[in-house]
Amino acid sequence: MKITKVQTKEQLEKYLSDTHPAWWEAFRVGRKNMYRCNNCSHFIVTIEVDRGVTPMMLSCDSCTIGTRRSGFYLDGYQKLTPTHEWYRPDGDELLELLEDPQANDHYIRGGLSIRPVEDVS
Numbered sequence: 001m002k003i004t005k006v007q008t009k010e011q012l013e014k015y016l017s018d019t020h021p022a023w024w025e026a027f028r029v030g031r032k033n034m035y036r037c038n039n040c041s042h043f044i045v046t047i048e049v050d051r052g053v054t055p056m057m058l059s060c061d062s063c064t065i066g067t068r069r070s071g072f073y074l075d076g077y078q079k080l081t082p083t084h085e086w087y088r089p090d091g092d093e094l095l096e097l098l099e100d101p102q103a104n105d106h107y108i109r110g111g112l113s114i115r116p117v118e119d120v121s
């Protein structure tokens with residue numbers, strides 16, 4: 001399913017909330033999670049700055065061979081300082097991603113992108 005009429009973050013969020021309102025309502029901005037590597041134990045703390053879908057697993061960029069698994073939003077994580085944030089791309093970044101069929105599929109299903117917190121100005 002490739003959606004071409006969606007061109008902005010706002011349109012994408014409207015599409016997601018219109019097509020699956022209850023699902024969309026269940027997402028909470030500000031939730032924190034931890035992803036820990038099964039190989040080197042290196043972890044990142046994430047925060048959701050937009051509503052959306054986050055993956056269960058991420059590849060580890062510390063040891064490069066392990067997999068970081070989701071810690072399922074444990075209460076204990078909520079007081080940690082996030083190192084990374086989940087966000088919904090907008091503008092040119094989103095347009096470029098929607099051109100790619102695989103990425104289009106990810107974002108049209110509510111998927112978010114991840115970036116280090118210090119990249120945010």
Ligand SMILES: [Zn+2]
Nearest residue numbers: 037060063066
């Ligand atoms: Zn690792």
